Structures are given as structure tokens and as C-alpha cells.
Amino acid sequence: MKKIAIIGAGSMAEAFISGILENGFIDKKNIWITNNSNQERLATLETRYGIRTTYNLNELFDQTDIVMLAMKPKDVATAIQSIREHLTEEMLVVSVLAGVSMDTIETLARIPLAIVRSMPNTSAAVGKSATAVAVNHRVTDSQLETTKTLFGTVGMASVVEEEQLDAVTGLSGSGPAYIYYLIEAMEKSAVEVGLEKDMASELIVQTLLGAAEMVKNSSKSSTQLRKDVTSPGGTTEAGIRVLEEHGVQEAFISCIKAATAQSKKMGTELSSKLQTADQPS
Template sequence: MSKETTITFLGAGSMAEALISGVAKTLYEPNQMIVTNRSNVERLHYLQQTYGVRTETNKEKAVKEADIVILAMKPKDVAESLTPIAHAFSEQQLIISLLAGVTTDTITSLIGKQLAVVRAMPNTSAAIRKSATALSSGRYATETHLAVAKTLFETVGIVTVVEEQHLHAVTGLSGSGPAYVYYLVEAMEKAADEIGLERAVAKELILQTIIGAAHMLKATNKHPSVLRKEVTSPSGTTEAGISVLERYRYQEAMVACIKRATERSKELGQALLSSVQ
């Protein structure tokens, strides 16, 4: 566990909290972390009381004290947040960005310095240490910087490294992915109600079904189409159900969903880039 590094979080939302929780129990002492946000003092007080971290309302001071600065504000607020305190950043710092669609070059441009920036795209399952996180390096980040970021995010799940150009796809696939699963569960719960199952019974069955299927995919390494066919007997119940999904073009809808989320990530990034040029 590091005894020297100081981490400052610019932003105190749910993703910042998930990372604080993971890091505080494994890598760093709580007093090595400083948390600040736009104006929600109650939120800062909650994080201080819950995790023992330091809080700071002076963002410039919080940045100057940091070895690692984690950008965890809303992507649309990045210019407003960084520009007034750009002078507080140092080229010796590592910047880790959680901002969907915001490129590393946009961040260095806003700050006006050749900073080491690593982008991270975790998902909300970080809150229970089951995130799927993708990392990519900016032009000034070294392998050492990437390794530091990788170690941080391994406290809240698995980590993979991709080229920055692929982070839009990661955003559409796994960044937004938990919501697609929750949407499926909503539909399954609605169906369970309509076929007469009690809500509590249905919920337990649905969740275990999803957990079991995920574990099967991971444990057997079989292609999902193979596992699906193993469940699907000719003229049986599963085949009848799958035929309805095919009629409604379920797979096509899911592919279109992920493509659209990916495109939206690109659009948001381009809009921000245009606004700061």
C-alpha cells in the first residue's frame, strides 16, 4: 500500500465513490485521498464520514496537492471545471479521466499542458467490485502511468487496455451495458407478473438465471449460440420462446442499441471538442 501518493477526485458522484471504496480498502489510506465537487457540501460530508477521506471545497488547492487527479465530473462540465484551475495542474501529475466521450487531447488542450492522461471507461458495477473497465493512454502517458491506472481499477473489477479510438465502442458495449441487462430484467419481471408468478419468487428466479448463464459462459468457454442450442429442444418451450424473439428481431435490436450508444459517445465527444476549439 502506497504511503506517499495523494489522489484528488474532481467530482464526487457514484463512480467516484465506487473507486474510493475499492482503493481505500486495498491501495491507499483514506487520508491520501482528497474529494471535491462543484458545490454539494453534504455529499462531501457523507464521503468523509463513510470512508475517512479528506474533502476540500477549494479545487485549486486540491489539485495542487495531488499526484493523481481523477476527473469524475459530468462530461458536459469538463471545460467549466478545468479551465479556471488549469494553472494548478503540473506535468508531473497523472490525470485519470472517467469522462465518456472526452478525448485525452481535449483534456490536455483545456489545461494547456503536456499532461499524462489515461482514460478509463468503467461501469456502474464498480460499486460492487464487478466492473468491466477499459483503459487507454493519451500521447504523453507512459507504460508506468498506465500500470498505475490499471492497478487502481483492478480494485473494482477486471481491466482491459484498448486504443483510445475504441473507447466509444467500449462505452456503447460495457459502459452502458448494465442498463441493457436491467432493461431485460424489467421485461422478464413484467412477463412473470402476467403469467401469474409472485414478484418475490420471480425476482429470485430471474436473477439466478442471469447469474447462472453468465457463469456458464465464463466457465465453459462455449460460444453463446452453442449454449443456446443446448437448451433448445426441437419443438420445445425454449424454441417456442426464441421464435418470438426472432420474430421481433431481438438480436437486431440489441446490435442497433449498442451501435447507437457508440455513435452517441462519438457525437458527445465531437460536440465538446468543437466547443473548446
């Protein structure tokens, strides 16, 4: 691989830059990035990581293998319009834009493209993203392997069909917020039962890490793991009983279904708006 060009310089773009360099995916001199107009942000990334920044599109796309679309989804039409004369069929276009379909990207580009559409989450910032990727029929086997390696630099990646990405968004895309919400409740309860906040936070974080590691490494289901620590008449059973009385499990199911439906709605509306905006006047 010769070069990756990143369009957009927000937190997700920075997470990928950090992961790429930490894992040796490509040399820093071959990572190029641009944005709409925030020169200060580009200067910060250049200083922090030693990557290349430019507003010269000829320079940006010269010998580029991968183009990463990392701007705000609402800006994708303007962004692709500005770069499409530099895109070629040999490039792999990787999108981290929520709600923007591969068909929409190809329509805006006006040429056939090998496209990867992804749904990472904010844990990419610490190299722990749970990412799903979908690819179109123009992506080669070699490009697919490159894609898996790329997303492996910020966590783990699973290949799914594009129509499953709304469900992924509802589950793991928004998932960190659900866990933070749970942590908030545990922190509040810890204070109410007499624990110091700092100590409680450490206990909560380690409890979550330990439970996640158990689910990851055990051959037992999450249901069985829960039952294993729920002794009849014990403290865990008392706590679980209250959760069941309040319908917590059903609330989580409804939560993920609602987020999935909202992702589908937003994606449909955005794609329609983008394709309409690109029509000749």
C-alpha cells in the same frame, strides 16, 4: 504512491473511493476530494469513508500522484481552468468523463500530461464495472500498471485505443440498462404466467448470474451454450423461436450501433464546444 485527488463528488467518484479502500489501493488519509460547491456532499463522503476533503487547491494538489476528473462532462472546461496551474507533467490524469477526449483535456490544461481516458459503467458501484481505458503516449509503463490496478478496484479493465471508446460506450457503458430492460420484460412475463413478483425476481437474477458465469468460465461460445439447452421440440426452442420472429437479436445489434453512433456524435459536439469555450476572448 503518495496521494490521489478526485475532482467531482458524484456517484462514480464514490464508487471509486469505496473500491479503492476495500482493495487497499491507497490509505484513506491519502484520498482527497473536492467539488464545485456542495459542502454537504463532501461532508457526507468524509464521514462515510474517512477521506480528506478541501476547497484549498494548494492543499489538494500537494504531493498528488493521480488526479481523477469525475465532474459532469459539461463542467470539465471550468474545472480544468480552475486547477490547471496546479497540474504538473509528473501527475497522472485519469478521466471518467464520457465524450471528453484526451486532446481536449490536454488543450484545456495547456501543458503536456499523462492522460488516461476511461469508460466505466454504473456497476462500479458494486465493484463489477466492465471498464475500458485508453492512454496517451505520455503514460509510462508504471503508470499503466497503476491504472489497471486502480480500475481493478471497481471491476475489470481492458486497454483499448481511444477511437474504440465510443463502441465500448455503446456496448458496456450503456450495457447495464439493456440488461435492466431485459429483466423488466422477464418480470412482466413472470407475473403474466402466474408467478409471484418477488420469487420471480430471485429466479431471474440467479438465472442471469448463472448464465454469465457459464459464459465466463466455459470454453464454449455463447452460441454453443444456447444450442446446448435448446432441445428439438422443447420449451427453450419454442421461446427462442418467438424471439427470432420478433427480431430480438437484430434489435440488440441495432441498439448497440445506435448508442455507439450517439456517443461519437455527443463526443464530437462536446469536444468542439469545450475547446471553443477555452479560446481567449
